[in-house]
Each structure stands twice: as structure tokens, then as C-alpha cells.
Amino acid sequence: MSCFMYDVMGGTVDEPDPETMRRVLAGLADADDEHPDVSLTHESGWCLGAFRGGLLVRENPDDDSVAPGRMREAAREEVLRLFGLLAAGDITSVEALPWQR
Structure with missing residues (x-):
């Protein structure tokens, strides 16, 4: 599966590994x-x-039929876990969380 990250200054990181995600x-x-x-x-x-x-905001800008979801006060380790799930293509596990609309 392919993924990429934007860092805080807008720089792109292709196929980030867990340590790069943490950084x-x-x-x-x-x-x-x-x-x-x-x-x-x-x-x-x-x-x-x-x-x-x-x-933490979950969205699919390519699909207008799905409303963005929000999670407030997400702990750093939980965000890293969810980034890892998304990077692996495990959309179902990410979607299963209690996102606020």
C-alpha cells in the first residue's frame, strides 16, 4: 500500500516508517x-x-458522501497507532473508532 505524510511545514515524506511517523x-x-x-x-x-x-481529524476528501470525523485529545501514542493502521490500509479499524461528526 502506498501512503505519504505532510510534516508541519508542508514537506512530503513518502512511505514513512514508524520512526519517521513519530518524528x-x-x-x-x-x-x-x-x-x-x-x-x-x-x-x-x-x-x-x-x-x-x-x-485528530479523519476524512476522505475524494468522497463527499463521507463526513469528516473528529477525535479530541487524542494521545500521541494513539495517533501513531492510527497512522500505522492507515498506512497499512486497515481503513476498517480506523473507521470503527467513535469519531465525532
């Missing part, structure tokens, strides 16, 4: 109003965006 997520310490998040996008179009305050 990109740690970059949220440098987030500001112009660059507030990091994200991981799977080739299916599904995306997870993580923000410094713990907000």
Missing part, C-alpha cells in the same frame, strides 16, 4: 497558526490530520 508527529511542537497540523494520506484517499492540541 513528523513530534514536529507539532513547532506548529503555528499558518502550519497547524501534520497528516498521513493513504492511496485510497483516506487521511488523518493531527493538530498540536490533540485534535
